[in-house]
Amino acid sequence: MQKIAFLGLGHMGAPMARRLLAAGYPLTVWNRTPQRAGPLVAEGAVPAGSPAQAVRDADVVLTMLAGPDALAAVAEDVVPQLRPGVVWVEMSTVGPDAVRELAGRLKDGTVLVDAPVTGSTDRAAAGTLGILAGGDTTGVEQILARLGSVTRTGPSGSGAALKLVLNTALIGGVGIVAESLRLADALGVDGETAREALAAGPLGGAVGRAFADGVLFANDLAAKDLRIATGVTRLPVTEALLDHFGPIADDPAPARADLARAVTLIREGHR
Incomplete structure (x- = not known):
């Protein structure tokens, strides 16, 4: 089976890596906070001390990172170590410019697939x-099938x-729900x-x-996505959403909480 290097073991990356490990793939894992790799190592994954070390023998590299800056830092370390023919599946939410x-x-011969997830x-x-896959997935179809269903979106970056x-x-829909409930409160409508x-x-x-339980889309990541989007073209409504999510993302307590926490804060007039 193909040797996989999985870089990024956050709330999404860890369960994804665990599924590949359970399917029998030889798996090397790395995370910026090494302790996050512990449970996977206990289940049979090989720990790596750096991204470069993780990919040296890999046939496939999967990245699930926080954003464009994290991807750029990992790429700086990883690219010189990639073997010819490696497939890099970039699964973070980073926007097409970062891809x-x-x-x-x-290097020539390295295949890049951008495959962020919903x-x-x-x-x-x-x-x-x-899985929204841009580029040629031929070499990684069986791996992606272990993680979900693939929608081919077109060329790399799509x-x-x-x-x-x-x-x-x-994020826009959740923000509108929160403001609608704030209006209901102001009008005396039962919540x-x-x-x-x-x-x-x-x-x-x-x-x-907006009221989901047991899931996590962190508010700081939501603000990151809105900033990427507003950097592409003028989006007045999305820019207004940043008035809500920007301050929430800058507050350490709710920044790592789910969007549902933002609904309460927006409703209460958080700034």
Whole structure:
């Protein structure tokens, strides 16, 4: 079986790596905080002290990192160590510019697939993520199938672009739900009645996500995605959303909490 290096063992990366390990793939793991690798090492993964060490014998490299800066730092360490023919599957939410920059760093013969995912920690653990794959997935189809269902989006960079579109819509919907409930509070409308009415309308999906339990899309990552999106083109509504999510992401306590926590803070007028 192909030797896999998995870089980034956060809330999403760890359950994804665990599924590959359970499927029998030889797995080397690295994380910026080494302690996060401990449970996977106990289950049979090989720990690496650096990204470069992790990829030296790899046939496939998977990255699930916090954002463009983290990806650039890892690439600086990894690229000189890649063997000819390696497939790099970039699964973070970093935007198409970061994917193009990574492609420009790679040696001839290295295949890059951008494959960010939809779904949260529960779907990562269950292997039911939606995978938005840009580029040629021929060499990694069986690996990706262990993680979820693949939608081929087009050439390299297209998966990252579509993920940014979807996340912007998701965060926007949650923000609108939060402000609608704040308006209901200001008007004296019963909160539960307002929530049920919103859930029965066109914002139903956003209401469900706004009050989801047992999943994690951290507020600081949401703010990161909005900043990437607003750097691409003028998006006045999304820029306004940053007025909410930016301060929340700068506050250490709620920054790593789920979007559902942001709903409460927005409703209370957090600044």
